[in-house]
Amino acid sequence: MTRLSLEVLEEKFSELKPPMTAREARVEANRCLYCFDAPCIRACPTHIDVPTFIRKISTDNLTGAAVTILEANLMAATCARVCPVEELCEGACVLGGDHKPIEIGRLQRHAMDHIYDKQKLPFTPAPSNGLRVAVVGAGPAGLSCAGELAKRGYAVTILEKNPLPGGLSTYGIVVMREPIRVALEEVALIEALGVEVRTGVEVGRDVSANQLLTDFDAVFLSVGMGSVPHLGIPGEDLEGVTEALSFIAETKLAEKDGLEHLRELPVGRFVTVIGAGNTAIDAATIAKRLGAERVTIIYRRGEGEMPAYDFEYTFIKNEGVEFRFFSQPVGVVGENGRVTGLECLRVEPGPPGPDGRALPQAVPGSAFIIPCDQVIKAIGQEKRVDLFAHFGLEQERGYVKVDADLRTTNPKVFAGGDCVRATGDAMTVTATQDGKVAARGIHAWLGDNALAAD
Amino acid sequence: MADLSIDFCGVKSPNPFWLASAPPSNTAYQVNKAFEYGWGGAVWKTIGTPVLNVSSRYGGLELGGQKLLAINNIELISDRPLDVNLREIAEVKRLWPDRAMVVSAMFESDPKVWADAVARIEDTGADAIELNYGCPHGMSERGMGSAVGQVPEYCTMITEWVTSAASIPVIVKLTPNITDIKAPARAAIDGYANALSLINTINSVVGVDLDSFQLRPNVGGKGGHGGYAGPAVKPIALSMLSEVMQLPETQRFQVPISGMGGIQTWRDAAEFLLLGASSLQVCTAVMHYGFRLIEELTDGLSNWLDDKGAASIQEVIGAAAPRYSPFNQLDLSYKVVARIDEAKCINCNLCFVACDEGAHQCIDLTANGAKIDPAAYSGVAKTQPVVREDDCVGCNLCSLVCPVDGCITMIEVPPERESVTWGEITQERPEVTLEWDKMERYREEKGIEIH
Ligand SMILES: Cc1cc2nc3c(=O)[nH]c(=O)nc-3n(C[C@H](O)[C@H](O)[C@H](O)COP(=O)(O)OP(=O)(O)OC[C@H]3O[C@@H](n4cnc5c(N)ncnc54)[C@H](O)[C@@H]3O)c2cc1C
Ligand SMILES: Cc1cc2nc3c(=O)[nH]c(=O)nc-3n(C[C@H](O)[C@H](O)[C@H](O)COP(=O)(O)O)c2cc1C
Ligand code: SF4
Secondary structure, rough: OOOOOHHHHHHOOOOOOOOOOOHHHHHHHOOOOOOOOOOHHOOOOOOOOHHHHHHHHHOOOHHHHHHHHHHHOHHHHHHHHHHOOOOEEEEEEEEOOOOOOOOOOHHHHHHHHHHHHOOOOOOOOOOOOEEEEEOOOOOHHHHHHHHHHHHHHHHEEEEEEEOOOHHHHHHOOOOOOOOHHHHHHHHHHHHHOOEEEEEEEOOOOOOOOOHHHOOOOOEOOOOOOOOOOOOOOOOOEOOOOOHHHHHHHHHHHHHHHHHHHHOOOOOOOEEEEOOOOHOOOOOOOOHHOOOOOEEEEEOOOOHOOOOOOHHHHHHHOOOOOOOOOOOOEEEEEOOOOOOEEEEEEEEEEEEEOOOOOOOOOOEEOOOOOEOOOOEOOOOOOOOOHHHHHHOOOOOOOOEEEOOOOOOOOOOEEEEEEEHHOOOOOEEEEEEHHHHHHHHHHHHHHHHHHHHHHH | EEEEOOOOOOOEEEOEEEEEOOHHHOHHHHHHHHHHOOOOOOEEEEOOOOOOOOOOOOEEEEEEOOOEEEEEEEOOOOOOOHHHHHHHHHHHHHHHOOEEEEEEOOOOOOOOHHHHHHHHHHHOOOOOEEEEOOOOOOOOHHHOOOOHHHHHHHHHHHHHHHHOOOOOOOOEEEOOOOOOOOOHHHHHHHHOOEEEEEEOOOOOOOOOOOOOOOOOEEEEEOOOOOEOOOOOHHHHHHHHHHHHHHHHHHOOOOOOOOOOOOOOHHHHHHHHHHOOOOOOEEEEEHHHHHHHHHHHHHHHHHHHHHHHOOHHHHOOOOOOOHHHHOHHHOOOOEEEEEEEEEOOOOOOHHHHHHHHHHHOOEEEEEEOOOOOOOOOOOOOOOOEEEEEOHHHHHHHHHHHHOOOOOEEEEEEOOOOOOOHHHHHHHHHHHHHOOOOHHHHHHHHOOOOOOO
């Protein structure tokens, strides 16, 4: 448990990027060239009309700016904070060539803060068209799909197994990037559009797939991924071994009730984190900021092959997190039921595997132990194959198989978000776009159906 | 959402924004495209007598890294044959019956030529004619454009030729290249103009190249004055609009005014509306950014009207016009003083130097609460500007140079004496306005102290 004071915690767990002042936003917005057919629009997976919304900020039309953004992306308050903008819009900004790109993410947040503070619904939903759609999972993909359909007059019910809606925006994205309040306000916007959100309902357990297929005109599956899988090594059940997602979720929930609750969370002095993706980076950051003396990320491959973004790597090194590359955990060692270390083998790059990357090969006899009192597993998330089987859907390597309109092999069922993302980066913004595309697909299909039925 | 539609001397359009007569309204291709984007109307690029253009036509004004704060041009009226223009105008109007189609014209000073032109313009189905009395270059040397706009008698005469021949409304577009804009405005109304529009471009030389000594724009080593337009001219346009709004003739005959000159954002548009313009035209901003600007213009205007609780644009047109007053009607007892919010102050000291050297020496620099002499100060404590409110004349300069929002506010303070205007003093105590010793006695009497 951390010994840090509340003040220190507030500093370490407040948003990393501060909001812009009105003047800062205006000056930055006026720097935007208002390019025609701008590359930032293309670089954004939801194709937000960036130059237009920035121009509206420059003229103090913040409501107009927010509407321009929300028309393309209903999860824009989250996206403004969590998108890897360096890789997306800001990376494409033409000003990046010889000076600083426009701070598109922070400008977007400025417009979003305005509309959420104003608490004015930016859209009027179309009159009801009498059609019902069930959305399974209240993450970004589900919320976006539900909102888009509600705007078109559909009666949408979201079924969410967790006690709180919002998916990984609520439970998974660290509070320094997105306070839980932002995720929940975004859900409230979708509800204000007329969407019903039923939490604590797990499809496949509390409600059957068949039930949904009978009760609704269409179903959108946006169930994300499962929990962190087992490593399958000895000692995994020792006290002090946790997995990254629940570790992060606890900090999110603690922040919701007041940052002082962070002090109740267990954190080790010497922490090892297994994996080197975004989740590992986040878990390591939190462990460090909760006061761990030494945090070490253990990764099977080399520095250049980490799935984390470059800016994340730079960031985490500045946080003081250390790395052990080319190391493969083979067992957790402990005393009296508690973790005391992580046993690893040294790894050498072997021949290229199916994805072209060198296959890591453990070197026999090279075992060494990293002393630690907490082990955090961040080795990806499990696939949701059983749930897809309930719906009788064809799958592809554990993901739902969909066509370009995000329709599954059952014509009544569409799917999107992380649960279909067999390739490419799983991001909030791509999940949001999936929701939009599926809503369009559902509308095109049900619209036709409705006509045929008339 | 507020109703943005207008009825301008019988010409209707779904929103007040029209393309000004200029390159963006040169062809059917462009005007069709503009209407697709949502422009409410267009004033076709001026048609008239044959011309030939030069190459290299525009110069731009850049300030502090912002490009094209103004454009300067030496382009003439349309250089496309009259027949082609008229045919395209008819085509576009047929396709877009709900948009305003105004034809700008400039012909030689001959009543028969004008009568013939009016008939051909009316044949296109256009909603109105705009008389271009403004072009300041090329055409004026040929006795047209601003050569007409600058001579009130010509202005009345030609306007009358046109209004007597026309059955559709006639708008007279005024040149700003004149000492008193009221003279040509009155002259146009005397010639029975149905409406006025202003401003056309302002005479200007936009710059000289410091290496080649060439004027910008350069035509084979030479250059001349061109027409100046764009954001930088807005204050001049707003002033001329206000002057013409005050004119008794404008008020008596309720002559509507189409405002232009520097409209780039919805905020500019709102200012023109508040001062009385009831249709708006845009040129330079479109030349800079394209037709897509219309979305920001209408969206911003509409959100602003919603915020103001106005159901229609009509509610704001002219709402600020009555405030426009001559100097001698301003209340001499009204008083504001500058106040610096030290919590917001970033200690750039720009207000200090502005007041000390450019105004009335009413701001002190302090350190640790004590006044310092900046030339002698070598301490480490931050310097803090402080206003001596008793000495402040309320000129606004410090608040204008302050880079921080809401840091220097001009606070209204209770008047120290009875309300009086210069006009009243002139009437009641004319000697005070003529002789310094009388003025000094008057000040003593009223307790007016000049610091
Ligand atoms: C630690 C972490 C950090 C991240 N950081 C970023 C970041 O900085 N930027 C970024 O762009 N992306 C980030 N991501 C990825 C991003 O959060 C996801 O791509 C995005 O949330 C996917 O949205 P989704 O709607 O597909 O799934 P999810 O957000 O996972 O939502 C799925 C929802 O479905 C519910 N559900 C599942 N099964 C059922 C069922 N049977 N019945 C009812 N409900 C069910 C779940 O409870 C959940 O609420 C991060 C992810 C993680 C794990
Ligand atoms: C390149 C250029 C050409 C123009 N040509 C004409 C013209 O043919 N007829 C006319 O009445 N005004 C003409 N104008 C003036 C515009 O219609 C308008 O009055 C002026 O540009 C002010 O508006 P703005 O600040 O929005 O540009 C021209 C302006 C420019 C910049
Ligand atoms: S904008 Fe450039 S390319 Fe187009 S006509 Fe002018 S100088 Fe030529």
